[in-house]
Structure formats: structure tokens, C-alpha cells
Amino acid sequence: MSRFLVERDDETRVRLSEGMELTKGQSVLAVLGLAVLFAVPDITRLTSLSFQAVHRGILFGLAAVGLNLLLRHTELVSFGHAAFFGVGAYGAAVLASHFDVSSGLLLLFGGVLASTVTAVLIGYFVAGYLDIYFALLTLAFNQVLYAFVLQSGYFNYSDGLSVRPDGLNPPTLFGLQWSSAGYDLILYYFTVVVLVVSLLAMWKLVNSPFGRALDAIGQDRTRARFVGIPVEKYVWIAFAISGVYGGLAGGLFALLQLHVSPDPTLYAFVSGEILFMAILGGFGTLVGPVVGGVVLVYLLIQAPFYVEYYNALTGLVLIAVVLFLPEGILGSIPKIGTGLARRRRDPGLLREDLTTLGSSLRRGANRAVTTVRIIVFGVN
């Protein structure tokens, strides 16, 4: 066996680094995913797909990867992660608008720094809380930031700030002033590199002793405390790390949109969207939130061009995912693959599927009626 190939569990695996080994199937998927990512500009040029929407989706997906650290491992639901996305975006915008910083990388660094500080501060206050209290506290901090920016002349109220240091042109990237098309392309490839590095870092993190400790915290805080894990401290660190991801995504979003305003970055609905991206793509997987980000953002941006009641359409898609793909798009692929193989062998199973679908819809309707009855009459 070479340095890059190891034999484990009767299977040859590709070894990327210490402890990071992929099966043959995973390696093929990873290479395919990377190839698709790098080919996105060409794919969108040759098809009617929107390059901007995919790019934006990847950025929101990156924020969802950060949120997933809490959701998947510590089992904490944050309703306020737009705070870090927004602070990252505003950090870059403030440097460009008020301090005429023209380097895109410096703007990004400023955004990440601002979001990290914010995440450390908020994390300090919320790390000791659980369940709904944790969720509501994060939401509350998010709302405070949103309201503050909305009322502040420094952040230009609801009109937001431009990320164009000279008023008309985008910032420089790698020391050069690019044309509009060149800027978009360079920024995209830079985003892909950031995404890949961020995913690898997250993979290392969740597979480290620290990641295992977070899993333990998620499963049972009291037991985790008994085995000597400093629970609040670890949650605080995880919260800060997830804030870094949010800030990174927000900073890149500012460089992409070149204008930052409160509603698309800091509003509580954005937090809900980031949370849903993780669930939609599959929060039990590493890459699922990115897939969820691209799908949801694409749906939100593109649907208005095709459907009049586009909010209803996105709602219906989300309901369908929750009902039929509870493990998310990526998380459900293995199950779907196995199911399809079984139905190819035994087509009779399709009839059973229809029966199951009918009964689950009936059960869902019954549950809804019961819930409405409880809400209206107070008892079932």
C-alpha cells in the first residue's frame, strides 16, 4: 500500500491526512463534487442556470456548515446565526465605506474579525442555556443587532452600505482591479477554495477529541460534565467557531453583492433560512448544508421569475422535504439508492409505497386536525 492508500475494514481507502480517510465511493463523490464546483461558471454559461444564485447559495451554505457544528454535534438549535453572517458582511462594508479600504482580502479579514468578536461575546452569554432558551437567546441577540443597525446612521439605516471603496468599482482582489466579469469569476474561485478549506477544517474538527466531546455534550450534558468535559467552555468555543464560519460567509457575501443592507443579512428570517439550509441538505452530513444552501437560495432567488406565488412554492418544497426526506437531500441519498435498487428487483413494492403514502397523509391530516382542536378548544 502506498502513502495515500490504506487498507481498513477489508476496504482500500484513500488517505488524505492523518485520520482523514475516504472510501472509494466517497473519493469518487468528492472528486465529482469538486469538478462540479470548479465547472459552475462554465455550466451556468452553457445553461440557463444563474451563476450569481449558485455563488450566493454556496456562501449561505458555508454559514450553514458553521451552524451545523452546533446543530449536529451539541444538538443546540440557534435561531440567530444571521447575526454572524450580517456582522461579517457589515464588517467588510464599514471598512469599504467609512475607511476606504480597497483590498478585498482586508475587507474579508475585517468582517471575519468582527463576527468572531461578536460570536465570542454572544457565546459567553448563551453557552449555559439549553433547548428553547438557547434558541430564543440567540434570536434575541440577532434582533438586537438588526434593530441597532436599522436605527443607526453610521450603518445608513435600512439603505445599508456600499462595498465599493471608490463608489463605483469593486474592491481589488489579490492587488488587482478586475473587470466586472473577471471580478465575479476570481471571487467565485476564491470562494470555492475557502469552502474546501473550511470543509476540511470542519472535518478535522468534528473528528478530533474536541469534536467527540461536543458529541458527548449533545447526547447528555450531565454525563459529559461527569466525565470531565468543561461543557459551557466547549459550547462557547464551538459557538465562536461557528460564528467564524458565519463571518467568513458574510464577508464573502459583501464582496459578492457589493452592497450590504439589514434585511438580506441580519433579519431573523435569514437565521431561519440558514437553519433550514442545514436541515434541507442533511444536517447529519458535512457537505449537506452547502447543498441545502445552494438549493434553498436558488429557489428563493429564481422562483419569483417563474411562479407568481413563489413564497408558497418554496414553502411546499420545504414541507415536502420535511415529510418525505427528513434526513435532507444529501442525507437521504443512500436510503433512496437502496430503495430504488430494491424496487428494481421487486416492482410490487411500489404498490406498498402508495399505500404507505396514503396512510401517512391520512395520519398527517389527523394530527393537524387534533392540533387545531387543541389550539381552539384547549383540549383534544
Add this chain to the structure above:
Amino acid sequence: MTTGPLTAAESDGIDRRTLLKTVGGSALAVALAGCTELLEDGEDSLADADVPDEPIESGLQTFTEGAPSVLGVQAQYGAETAVRRINENDGIAGREMNLDVVEEGGAYLTNYQQFVDEGKDVTFGPISSSGHAEMVPEIEAQEVINVSTDGTVTTLYEEDFPDVTYSFRFQNHDVMEALAAVMQAVEVLGSDSIDTYAGINPNYAFGQDEMDLFSRGIEALTGAEEVYSGFPDLGTGDMSTHITEVNGEAPDIVFSSCWGGDATLLLEQGHANGMFDAVDLLVGPVLYGSANDLSEDLVDGPIYSGSRNFYWGEPSTDRWSPAADLVSEVEDEYGVVPTAHFMSGYGAVTAWATAAEKAVRLLGRWPEQEELATVLENHGFFTPAGYHTIGVDHQGYSNAHFGELTWSSDHDAAALADVNVFAAKNVSPPPGETSADWIGSW
């Protein structure tokens, strides 16, 4: 400077022969001016021009839902009406026009980018001033002309982007309606009777811009003192605290640039809290934009509203057939009376379409974006609202209207009475001068 309103003869003092001559006898320009019956045989067919066969693809972003749709849907109706008239008159230099409409929401940039991705020849909108400011650099980078329907912040083309190529605005900018409000207030109350004023304006670029310009104008003309200025959030559910403050100060004038659902709320809560007993006058440049949303009891009181560059009853529809025809067409088609925001959509499409046809005549072929942008500068054209120009500074200029808010039982909708028409040169600075400097020189 002249501050008085124009007489009716000055504002519509143009006969049919002159109009036909002015628009060049083009079927399209005449049709969009609303005067198709003037057409004679022998219209230049532009047959020799090298023009592609495929239809022109255009996109409009506007508010189609929520409180701002009071304005946005009117702009949509206006743009659709203009496109329908273009296609009924054999298109622009023979090219038919398609229009896609998308909800503006907060997605100004992505909407514009998507339109460009789809290969649109031109885009229109947005309604929002902050959205317009956000879009201008992107429009300059993408080099596909956008004619904004509204987005009327004065500083946009005066200070923020004084030298642009592809970004235009059809609707009169804020200084024109804020100063029309100043002059209307002076005419109603008399400058000697105005000692104090207050403002309730939406808390974003447009509201702040309008309040600033009104303050400069009213102080320059009357020496009045500001006693209160409140900025409720756009789309707020409650203005009562601001109204209470105003009632406490009892100023001579309240100025409000509230629009859409905010305008309705201001009038509702103003009546409920006795604001119209406490103040002598409310002047609101865009209250009338909510005409189809207002009830009879809400327009009762000393309330005067602007109607930007179009009010359907001025000049009288008895004497001005294009406006009369438009009103009946819009009432039949959509069941509403057209407001100034209808003309925002109609005028933005008309500005571009008439300039495109002019460019084809000049070049003998379909123009490039940059050539069309050059023709749009200093371009003049008619709509049923009268004569409009797009200045070299890319702003729209035409008469500004102001009148007393009243009720029309004929149309079962809010209307304006005793409408004053202010010429553009009397309510906006000469090219090259900023509004603040110009008002400061009065």
C-alpha cells in the same frame, strides 16, 4: 426665481399639429403620447433600417405584493399599458416588445442580474430609492440600460453618481416634489402665516431626503422654524407617538413623504388623534400615490398632496384627450384610476422606446446599448401626462402637480382639487448645480 404655478394654458398649451410635429410624426411616439387619432398616412416605416426580427425582451421590477404594492402595481399597469400600445402600433422600428415583471422585494441587485443573465435588452424599475442607489454601480458594470420608474432620491445623480452612462430615471426627483410642497403651502397659508413646521417621514433615504429638502425650502421662503421631525420605520404599524408630538407642538404645517400603507396609516391615525385640528395644513408629496387605497373620510381635512408628474384630471380631461383616453382605458382594463406611479411605469417604457426608435432613425440600424444611452440623454417625449425630458444628468424632468386632497364620487376614489402645476425649472436646480446649493442661493 418664479415660484407661482403655471396657468393651464402654459401647462398644456400645445395644439395637435404642434404635438404631431414635435414627436416627429412617428406612429410609436404619437401612440405613446396617447394621440393615435392624429396619425396621417405616409408614416415613415423605417423599412430600410437594419433591425433584428426578434422581439425586444424587457424586465420590470416593482412591488407586486404587500403595502408598497399600492404604488408598485400601478407602475406595473403603466408599463404593461405602454408595452401594449407599442405592440398595437407595430413595435419599436418593427420590433415587438415583451415585458417580464418580477417582485422587487429586497432583491434589487439579483433581479437586475437575473434580467441581464436572461439577455434582456432593457430593464425598468425599481420603485425603491434605496434599491435604485444599490443598483446604479451594477448597471454601470453590466452595461445594460435601466430606466428607473421611481427611486427618486435627489442626491443619487447630483452627488453620489454624477457621471453615469447606462442608468436613468424617469420620475421627477425629490427636490421637485418637496419644493412643490413648499410652494403649495406658501400659496395656501401665505408666507407670513407660516412660523413653524414639523415632519413625519419614513426612515430611509427617500424620507430623509424629502424632509431635508422641504426644510431648506420652507425656511428659505418663510423663515419658519422646525419644531418636530419624526422618522417612523417604513411599513410601521403605529405613528401615534409622532402624531402626539406634532399635536403638542401644533405647527402651522406638517410635511410628510409617507406613501403606500404608511400614507393610509398617517391619515387614519391623524384623524383618530385630532391632528387636523391641531395643524393648519398637511402637505404630502406622495399621499395621492395611495389614491386607490384611501376612503372618503380619510381625505377630509386641510390635506394637500402632490402627484409627481401626472395627475389624471390636470389638464382637464375634457380638453386633453390623451389623459381622458388613458383614464378610461385603465379603468376598463384594471378597475383603478391611474396615479403618478402608473405614469412611472408608462413613462419609463416610453422614454426608452421613443429613444430607441429615434436611434434607429439616426443610425439606420438597431443601436448598441452605449449609443442608445447617448440618445436618452436630453431626450424629450410626450406621454398622456404631457412633455417630459431626460436630462444630461440622467434625471427625469416634467411638471410637478399639487392640489387639495378630496373625493371624486364619479370615480369613487380620492382625487385632487385646485391642482397647481409647477414647471420643472421652478422646482429643480439648473444642470450642474446641486439642489442644496440652489435652494441656499434663494
